[in-house]
Amino acid sequence: MSIRALILGASGYGGGELLRLLAGHPEVSSLRGVSRNHASKPFHLVHPNLRGLLEGTFDATPDWAWLAQSEHPVCFAAMPHGELAKQLPTLESAWAEAGLTDRLTLIDLSGDFRLADAEAFAKHYGQSHPNPAGLGTFTYGLADAFPEAVQGQRRIANPGCFATALQLGLRPLAGLAIPHVSAFAITGSSGSGMAPSETTHHPTRATDFRAYKALVHQHQGEVEQLCSQLGMDTTVAFIPHSAPIVRGIFATLQFQLPEGVDGVGLQQRIQEAYAGRPFVRLVEGSPKVAAATGSNFVDIGFAVEGREAAIFVALDNLLKGMAGQAVQNMNLALGLSEKAGLWFAGGYPG
Ligand SMILES: NC(=O)c1ccc[n+]([C@@H]2O[C@H](COP(=O)([O-])OP(=O)(O)OC[C@H]3O[C@@H](n4cnc5c(N)ncnc54)[C@H](OP(=O)(O)O)[C@@H]3O)[C@@H](O)[C@H]2O)c1
Numbered sequence: 001m002s003i004r005a006l007i008l009g010a011s012g013y014g015g016g017e018l019l020r021l022l023a024g025h026p027e028v029s030s031l032r033g034v035s036r037n038h039a040s041k042p043f044h045l046v047h048p049n050l051r052g053l054l055e056g057t058f059d060a061t062p063d064w065a066w067l068a069q070s071e072h073p074v075c076f077a078a079m080p081h082g083e084l085a086k087q088l089p090t091l092e093s094a095w096a097e098a099g100l101t102d103r104l105t106l107i108d109l110s111g112d113f114r115l116a117d118a119e120a121f122a123k124h125y126g127q128s129h130p131n132p133a134g135l136g137t138f139t140y141g142l143a144d145a146f147p148e149a150v151q152g153q154r155r156i157a158n159p160g161c162f163a164t165a166l167q168l169g170l171r172p173l174a175g176l177a178i179p180h181v182s183a184f185a186i187t188g189s190s191g192s193g194m195a196p197s198e199t200t201h202h203p204t205r206a207t208d209f210r211a212y213k214a215l216v217h218q219h220q221g222e223v224e225q226l227c228s229q230l231g232m233d234t235t236v237a238f239i240p241h242s243a244p245i246v247r248g249i250f251a252t253l254q255f256q257l258p259e260g261v262d263g264v265g266l267q268q269r270i271q272e273a274y275a276g277r278p279f280v281r282l283v284e285g286s287p288k289v290a291a292a293t294g295s296n297f298v299d300i301g302f303a304v305e306g307r308e309a310a311i312f313v314a315l316d317n318l319l320k321g322m323a324g325q326a327v328q329n330m331n332l333a334l335g336l337s338e339k340a341g342l343w344f345a346g347g348y349p350g
Pocket of ligand 1: 008010014034036037038079083109159161190191192195318321
């Protein structure tokens, strides 16, 4: 297969990881990246890790005619929340003109189309949706849990980073009577993107630890959507924290097991939920963030003492929580091996 891929928002952290992954992907023949602020600059001036690995420069605007020359055109949107939703009508006209309408595989890394209805979007994002007509036209791509849903799809909403961790932790609990889960999770500073802010600036972050958006983080909406889809009568109280690391998410989901389920039963459920899923690794006890970062793997562990139980999830927010899962979704959508371009471990320690 000879894929051409075009990245909108290629100068950001997600865009950089997409460029890195796609440059090494065996089925991607050619690659372009759009940046308004770095147009004409070589990729490696913004992403220095790509020096010598990926030639080329950022484009000021997307070249849809170039993308349309491919039998397998793929566009990744790695722009801030709201941008793709706003730009979609204009993009659709451009795609029609280029003959891409029915052929383009579009994968959005933002939160614009992850929720299926406008009411849920307004509740969790605190604003009305910029393009409600587009809601429901994207397939939610939680690749490790529901790969079949993505196969053959042309529009995919890539899950949020925290949402990926929480949902992959919750998935094995479907069908159990668990009324409440407390979710404590931490993220590294790269989760907020490239533009520095008070919460991501190194001096204010490197020696600090704090909760933020407690009980109201926007990824709660994706978690509620999953619980509803799986018929889970479970409330999830989610408290995110900023940790003094750059990459990585670690989530602890704490709950009480129902009568009749013990540690062996919980382990079986996790194994069954992810049987044959190449990127999900069941570990003993607690996973390590540093063992998951730099890779598309998600590591899951658990602890049980009597009725008290916890599931632990560790992943890389920029890979499994973003660009890695997006490439995995591309592989699934196009019928490629899921592992293509993604079958490597990160360095350890991270
Ligand atoms: N960081 C994470 O861990 C993570 C995880 C999952 C999902 N996400 C989501 O993925 C998306 C990208 O995140 P990121 O961390 O890569 O962000 P980022 O580092 O801030 O990069 C975003 C890029 O989008 C471009 N951009 C900004 N405004 C734009 C506009 N109005 N039109 C077109 N392009 C614009 C910028 O490039 P130019 O200014 O050069 O054009 C920028 O490089 C966001 O929606 C984010 O919420 C992030």
